[in-house]
Amino acid sequence: GAGVSxxxxxxxxxxxxxxxxRCDPISGHVSLFWYQQALGQGPEFLTYFQNEAxxxxxxxxxxxxxxxxxxxxxxxxxxxxxxxxxxxxxxCASSLEPRQTRGLFFGSGTxxxxx
Amino acid sequence: xxELEQSPQSLIVQEGKNLTIxxxxxxxxxxxxxxxxKYGEGLIFLMMLQKGGEEKSHEKITAKLDEKxxxxxxxxxxxxxxxxxxxxxxKRDNFNKFYFGSGTKLNVKP
Numbered sequence: 001g002a003g004v005s006x007x008x009x010x011x012x013x014x015x016x017x018x019x020x021x022r023c024d025p026i027s028g029h030v031s032l033f034w035y036q037q038a039l040g041q042g043p044e045f046l047t048y049f050q051n052e053a054x055x056x057x058x059x060x061x062x063x064x065x066x067x068x069x070x071x072x073x074x075x076x077x078x079x080x081x082x083x084x085x086x087x088x089x090x091x092c093a094s095s096l097e098p099r100q101t102r103g104l105f106f107g108s109g110t111x112x113x114x115x
Numbered sequence: 116x117x118e119l120e121q122s123p124q125s126l127i128v129q130e131g132k133n134l135t136i137x138x139x140x141x142x143x144x145x146x147x148x149x150x151x152x153k154y155g156e157g158l159i160f161l162m163m164l165q166k167g168g169e170e171k172s173h174e175k176i177t178a179k180l181d182e183k184x185x186x187x188x189x190x191x192x193x194x195x196x197x198x199x200x201x202x203x204x205x206k207r208d209n210f211n212k213f214y215f216g217s218g219t220k221l222n223v224k225p
Contacts (some may be wrong), residue, residue, distance in 0.1 A: 033213060042215040045213065045215075050211075055210070055211075056210065064197075079209055091157060103150075104148075104158070104160070104205075104208075104213060108156055109157055
């Protein structure tokens with residue numbers, strides 16, 4: 001596609017519900033990143049893929065968070081048993097090559113509200 | 116990320132005025148990136164600086180990198196309302212993990 005696509009754009013979940021957020025990176029992009037952005041803050045790193053390999057998941061806040069990219073393209077971020085503190089915008093970004101010499105390309109994000 | 120500190124946190128300027136945003140890293144910089152985020156949207160890449168002393172410009176925005184000081188500055192000349200948004204600096208570590216600063220929120224009064 002022309003850009004990074006994320007869905008849904010908005011998600012409202014009841015506390016305890018599981019959610020799945022999808023990211024379609026730019027075709028051919030090797031690296032894929034997930035970030036969590038709280039209101040008024042910069043994006044916080046969650047996890048990073050190079051093709052299908054998850055190279056770093058040190059930013060995932062708890063074992064309720066799980067990300068996958070099984071075929072090296074589309075990625076899904078899953079949050080189990082959502083809590084109110086999970087409310088944030090979740091941003092996905094991709095880059096053509098690992099060294100990101102042209103920077104990361106971002107999707108518009110998924111705004112998650114946990115009630 | 117605590118590795119990247121941005122200042123100021125927020126800024127309100129009158130249209131036509133110049134302004135500077137700073138970004139300081141607590142660790143070695145392998146490259147410094149500047150992004151802009153409009154409220155409720157994703158980040159837009161502005162420019163990347165790789166070498167100490169490097170300076171790049173795009174329209175009325177100029178960024179410089181002081182590698183020794185592990186610092187970068189973003190300067191906007193003759194600001195316009197279209198410049199309003201959140202400016203974020205970012206860096207990658209030697210494992211290609213990408214971090215951001217906490218951002219500088221800019222409002223430009225017409």
